[in-house]
Amino acid sequence: MATSTYRTHRRRLGACALLLGSALALTACGDERPATDAAAPSTGTPSPPPTPSESPTPSETPGASPYVEPGVVDGAPHYGENNAYRRPGEMSVDSAEAARVEAARVRPVLKRLWKAKKWDPDSVRAALTGELGYEVRKTTRKGELIGGQLDVQAMNSRYEGGDYVTPEGAVIGLYVGDDACVTGFVQKTNYEVSTSGRFMETGCFEPPSGH
Incomplete structure (x- = not known):
């Protein structure tokens, strides 16, 4: 009787184990999930990255x-x-320094003339030769230099209202050494003094914009 009971008990345990295994298999199948888009394999050839647009060179x-x-x-x-x-043109170091010294002498004279409202070429020339001792620059008919270092001229004419007019005032060019200049002007509105090298064709005077 005991042996029969034992065998019956083992058969029941085996049946339960089979049922439990089947249940686990069904549960595992039920846990499956479809593949996400990120994991899905690509079905086409990827496009190359866009090339930045470039402006054409000149x-x-x-x-x-x-x-x-x-x-x-x-x-x-x-x-x-x-x-x-x-x-x-370029100035040498010595000429540039000498031009600065002369510019410091010219500036207060032009300032005084401007305050006195005397900016015509004759008044400016007389002040610079009489007060500072400069000599008027003189040349031969062929353009060869005779002597002097100061040149004073009327302002350049400009086109206004259908005609060329010459503004009131004077421009100066003081030749310093072999390659430097003191340039300046005085007119009704203002005055100015500066230093520079010489121009290829016009010496100490800046040439007009036309050629």
Whole structure:
């Protein structure tokens, strides 16, 4: 009787184990989830990254001049070459220092003339030669220098109201050494004194914008 009871008990345990295994298998199948989009395999060829757009260089721009020079805003060809005459030359160290000394002498004279409202070329010339001892620059008919270092001229004329007019005032050019100048002007509105090298064609006077 005991042996029969034991065998019956083992059969019941085996049946329970089979049922438990089946239940676990069904539960595992029920836990499956579909693949997410991130894990799904790609079905097409990825597109290459977009290439940043680039502006064409001046040489690639249709109609661009091949002769554009650096620093020329309007792109005018040969601008620097054509305007070289409007750039003053270099001054040596000694000449630059000597020009600064002379400019310090000229400045108070022009200031006094401006306050006195005497800015015509004759008054300016008389003050600079009489008070500072400069000599008027003289040349031969061929342009050869005879002597002197001071040149005083009327203001450059300009186009206004359909005609050329010459403003009141005077401009000065004082030649210092072999390569330096003291330049300045005095007129109704203001006066100014500065130093510079010499211009290629006009010496101590800045040439007009036209050539």
